[in-house]
Amino acid sequence: MTEPSTRPVDDWWRSAVVYQVYPRSFSDANGDGTGDVTGIRARLPYLADLGVDAIWISPWYPSPLLDGGYDVADYRDINPMFGTLADADALIEEAHALGLRILIDLVPNHCSWEHPWFKAALAAGKGSPERDRFWFRDSLPDGRPPTNWPGAFGGPAWQQIDDGQWYLHLFDISQPDWNWDHPDVIAEFDSILRFWFDRGVDGFRIDVADSMAKDPALPDVPLHNGQPTHEKFVGHPYYDQPGVHLIHQRWRAIADEYADTPQGPRVFVAEAWLSPAERLAQYVRPHELHSAFNFDVLQCPWDAKALRDVIDHTTENLWAVGAPATWVLSNHDTIRHRTRYGRDQREALAAAGIVSTDLEIGLRRARAAALLELALPGGAYVYQGDELGLPEVEDLPEEVLDDPSWERSGHTVRGRDGCRVPMPWSGSEPPYGFGPGEGQPWLPQPADWAPLTAEAEASDPESHLALYRAALRIRREQEALGEGRMTWDEDAPAGVLSFTRDPGFRCVVNLGEQPIELPDSTEVLLSSEPLVDGRLPADASVWLQV
Numbered sequence: 001m002t003e004p005s006t007r008p009v010d011d012w013w014r015s016a017v018v019y020q021v022y023p024r025s026f027s028d029a030n031g032d033g034t035g036d037v038t039g040i041r042a043r044l045p046y047l048a049d050l051g052v053d054a055i056w057i058s059p060w061y062p063s064p065l066l067d068g069g070y071d072v073a074d075y076r077d078i079n080p081m082f083g084t085l086a087d088a089d090a091l092i093e094e095a096h097a098l099g100l101r102i103l104i105d106l107v108p109n110h111c112s113w114e115h116p117w118f119k120a121a122l123a124a125g126k127g128s129p130e131r132d133r134f135w136f137r138d139s140l141p142d143g144r145p146p147t148n149w150p151g152a153f154g155g156p157a158w159q160q161i162d163d164g165q166w167y168l169h170l171f172d173i174s175q176p177d178w179n180w181d182h183p184d185v186i187a188e189f190d191s192i193l194r195f196w197f198d199r200g201v202d203g204f205r206i207d208v209a210d211s212m213a214k215d216p217a218l219p220d221v222p223l224h225n226g227q228p229t230h231e232k233f234v235g236h237p238y239y240d241q242p243g244v245h246l247i248h249q250r251w252r253a254i255a256d257e258y259a260d261t262p263q264g265p266r267v268f269v270a271e272a273w274l275s276p277a278e279r280l281a282q283y284v285r286p287h288e289l290h291s292a293f294n295f296d297v298l299q300c301p302w303d304a305k306a307l308r309d310v311i312d313h314t315t316e317n318l319w320a321v322g323a324p325a326t327w328v329l330s331n332h333d334t335i336r337h338r339t340r341y342g343r344d345q346r347e348a349l350a351a352a353g354i355v356s357t358d359l360e361i362g363l364r365r366a367r368a369a370a371l372l373e374l375a376l377p378g379g380a381y382v383y384q385g386d387e388l389g390l391p392e393v394e395d396l397p398e399e400v401l402d403d404p405s406w407e408r409s410g411h412t413v414r415g416r417d418g419c420r421v422p423m424p425w426s427g428s429e430p431p432y433g434f435g436p437g438e439g440q441p442w443l444p445q446p447a448d449w450a451p452l453t454a455e456a457e458a459s460d461p462e463s464h465l466a467l468y469r470a471a472l473r474i475r476r477e478q479e480a481l482g483e484g485r486m487t488w489d490e491d492a493p494a495g496v497l498s499f500t501r502d503p504g505f506r507c508v509v510n511l512g513e514q515p516i517e518l519p520d521s522t523e524v525l526l527s528s529e530p531l532v533d534g535r536l537p538a539d540a541s542v543w544l545q546v
């Protein structure tokens with residue numbers, strides 16, 4: 001394995017632990033049932049105490065929230081439901097004072113249909129310069145939309161308007177795609193980056209970083225089982241087109257203008273669901289984005305060989321271009337990993353349409369996975385509530401479902417609301433301190449979350465939160481953790497992942513069914529489950545000082 005060279009200290013982002021805040025569901029200071037910026041500010045000490053290095057805040061801009069804020073109406077302001085620009089400035093300042101960096105979300109593929117430029121495009125009519133900033137096209141001669149491209153949430157990716165033209169929206173109909181061949185769009189995003197860098201943000205997470213460039217010939221995509229495919233095949237007309245790299249190189253140059261400020265480098269992390277890692281590596285070459293979410297590990301089952309393959313493949317390919325690896329277990333788009341890991345052994349049942357979940361096994365594995373994730377070289381992401389061991393909420397009543405997938409799929413896909421249920425902070429019943437008083441949050445919280453509140457877990461040394469706090473403290477103290485070499489211990493038994501980080505650190509993960517002996521001459525730093533007669537039980541991890 002190629003080893004990345006030693007990095008200067010201001011390359012904080014290469015091994016940062018970044019905590020994702022989904023603002024709508026994090027903390028509600030004003031009691032309207034929706035999280036807000038003041039709520040995040042109030043929880044900064046909690047995050048500093050947890051021991052993360054940075055916070056990534058999902059979109060907080062003015063938005064009709066038809067896709068949870070990934071439908072941006074104004075890129076230079078804060079959604080009034082969440083607060084004001086002054087609140088954002090205060091948050092950035094307070095976070096920095098606590099040693100926390102702030103990353104925010106850039107949504108460059110599309111905006112909201114409430115964005116003034118889109119409204120102007122609708123009003124200006126066919127062939128207007130205003131429409132050129134988006135993808136407006138006439139029908140095909142037989143009246144069909146310009147291509148057969150599918151929308152990500154169901155239905156076609158084109159919406160017809162009154163004058164007969166169609167506009168492209170790869171996501172919801174409320175999210176028209178920007179035309180990145182247009183100089184106005186390019187200049188506008190340059191300016192948006194500078195606007196936020198000048199306010200002090202440390203970086204951006206780039207939403208669908210692989211989709212801005214489109215093949216101007218607008219070819220159809222192939223059919224799969226009679227339907228336009230969602231697969232991101234090589235040569236796809238709107239995913240992973242070569243043109244996206246020019247955009248990223250341009251943004252990198254802008255970020256680099258800030259490298260010598262006292263605050264240090266400003267950075268990007270790409271959201272690009274691209275496999276294998278060879279493809280993702282193209283986004284993090286020198287002079288492009290700094291890092292990219294590694295979704296291969298998020299999608300990997302709880303299986304030693306599969307995980308080892310993902311880890312090797314990730315590190316080989318990212319290190320080959322000089323980029324750090326990142327490790328992601330959950331986010332606001334995926335089923336929470338406690339629930340996923342409670343299911344992995346039950347694929348046969350799932351294939352038969354029976355999804356059975358063992359949340360106790362899921363919790364054990366989530367604990368073990370946390371120690372694996374935080375011991376690997378590179379950066380790690382923690383989605384809000386991961387540190388509490390929250391499960392997916394799978395029984396939300398249909399009438400509260402808010403994800404556009406629900407409507408766009410004709411009520412067949414429930415969508416992602418189950419991982420977006422507001423955080424439980426304290427108390428014994430909803431709203432669990434999410435907001436002041438007894439007002440209920442925008443999505444209902446389960447009645448049995450009292451043991452999962454931050455308050456309850458903070459006072460329990462065996463809790464999930466206690467495990468995360470201890471792991472993050474040790475990660476800071478251990479010279480071996482963060483970036484640098486990892487070496488597999490090839491003498492580990494089948495079903496066990498064991499690797500050494502220099503100097504003097506070893507992580508052992510038991511994905512098998514039997515307890516295993518631990519190597520001699522080691523001292524236990526932390527284990528996800530109590531050892532039994534000195535042995536590491538199944539579905540558990542341990543950190544050892546060698």
Ligand code: NOJ
Nearest residue numbers: 067070107171207208333
């Ligand atoms: C990825 C975001 O994470 C997701 O929440 C959103 O729906 C799509 N991009 C579209 O912006």
